[in-house]
């Protein structure tokens with residue numbers, strides 16, 4: 594997969610040389626190119642922004658540098674054999690970044706990221722490229738960052754670990770908490786390793802029992818408990834056919850009751866177990 598990032602802070606993307614993404618690059622599984630937007634400015638001050646039409650606070654990134662940069666990056670990519678580029682525009686006004694979108698992006702051969710600072714990029718830039726290629730405007734959550742570079746790091750890591758051969762074990766994704774099509778998207782429960790006692794805390798006995806059925810059941814119960822506590826919306830969204838008899842017993846203990854449509858809702862007075 595080829596990735597291009599156009600930014601006024603190229604050094605912000607240095608973490609792409611580290612860990613999983615760095616190793617995928619070193620192995621040739623990912624071809625990452627980071628470009629300095631200011632190379633496509635021609636004035637003495639390397640201006641990339643200007644005041645917004647219609648007034649208001651902040652500055653807007655200008656069409657000229659973005660259009661010239663993207664034209665050059667796209668041309669160079671094609672010359673080097675890449676095809677089917679998609680633009681990924683990080684913005685707090687984008688669609689939520691989910692595991693499902695990570696899977697979709699991981700199936701594309703070439704992603705071009707346009708992280709912006711200030712109040713964003715002149716709309717005409719995105720509208721023009723959208724006539725030629727898919728454009729994904731993406732937000733990584735309900736909070737506001739000073740710029741899109743951190744979002745590029747987040748999206749790249751989520752996408753890179755899905756590429757064939759990047760994670761060691763091909764089975765590893767199927768169990769991801771948010772894997773699309775998973776029976777139930779539950780959060781994963783707690784994990785433990787040696788030593789067996791640390792600062793007076795032991796390991797739950799069941800994990801030392803060697804009884805695989807009981808261990809699987811305990812893990813499932815812990816997943817239900819943690820999901821109830823941290824993401825009750827995920828339980829509400831679950832297709833009730835994802836829950837077996839033992840799940841239903843645990844859900845009941847946690848205060849969940851099936852509604853008329855079979856989906857689970859929580860007794861508002863339920864106390865946490």
Ligand code: 6GU
Pocket residue numbers: 682683684685731732733734735736737738739740741744
């Ligand atoms: Cl992609 N960019 C910015 N600036 N803020 C965000 C975001 C992106 N996603 C959530 N907040």
